[in-house]
Amino acid sequence: MARHYAVAPDYFPAHLVRALRREALLRHRRGEFHHAGIGRGQEQHRNTQVRRDRTRWLDGSTLAQCRLLDEMEHLRLAVNRALFLGLFDLEAHFAVYDPGAFYRRHLDAFNGNNGRVLSAVLYLNEQWRDDEGGRLRLWPDPDAATPVMEVTPRAGTLVCFLSDRIPHEVMEASRQRLSIAGWFRCNNSTALAPDPAR
Ligand code: OGA
Ligand code: MN
Numbered sequence: 001m002a003r004h005y006a007v008a009p010d011y012f013p014a015h016l017v018r019a020l021r022r023e024a025l026l027r028h029r030r031g032e033f034h035h036a037g038i039g040r041g042q043e044q045h046r047n048t049q050v051r052r053d054r055t056r057w058l059d060g061s062t063l064a065q066c067r068l069l070d071e072m073e074h075l076r077l078a079v080n081r082a083l084f085l086g087l088f089d090l091e092a093h094f095a096v097y098d099p100g101a102f103y104r105r106h107l108d109a110f111n112g113n114n115g116r117v118l119s120a121v122l123y124l125n126e127q128w129r130d131d132e133g134g135r136l137r138l139w140p141d142p143d144a145a146t147p148v149m150e151v152t153p154r155a156g157t158l159v160c161f162l163s164d165r166i167p168h169e170v171m172e173a174s175r176q177r178l179s180i181a182g183w184f185r186c187n188n189s190t191a192l193a194p195d196p197a198r
């Protein structure tokens with residue numbers, strides 16, 4: 001992974017992706033999503049100039065979530081075996097971007113602030129057309145003027161990248177955009193300062 005990212009189309013079976021999409025839509029209709037913030041814990045605040053998605057943390061309460069978390073656990077172990085990243089746990093949320101919503105260029109971790117080591121994003125959008133926008137842009141070279149990689153948020157595609165190395169951005173879309181964003185974290189907990197995944 002010298003590029004510090006990977007894109008895998010159809011990484012998860014279509015029936016699992018479908019079940020996760022149905023769950024996300026149902027929870028969204030029930031009002032279970034909340035405007036996403038920036039930062040962690042007490043430092044968290046909302047900034048609609050930076051991001052406009054709504055999110056809900058996965059809690060393993062449905063069969064579809066359990067299946068996904070199971071697959072992610074296999075991935076965690078495989079990555080640790082191959083790349084020695086010391087991934088310890090996972091936190092993940094459903095995310096809904098309404099038409100026109102975005103998440104401006106950002107890093108998911110800096111200076112080890114939140115323990116996030118490897119970001120993993122799964123898309124849940126059936127029949128997404130290229131002209132509907134909503135692409136994820138990646139800057140493997142943070143100093144480059146233009147992004148090197150753009151990923152269409154098609155159902156089943158999984159994107160992984162190093163959380164503190166790859167700036168990225170979610171572009172506006174003309175239709176609702178559903179994803180699950182997750183972060184494999186290292187173990188930052190100490191006896192006096194536990195830092196559990198959400
Ligand atoms: C994030 C993020 C990317 C995407 O939630 O931090 O960058 O494509 N998501 O949904
Ligand atoms: Mn991100």
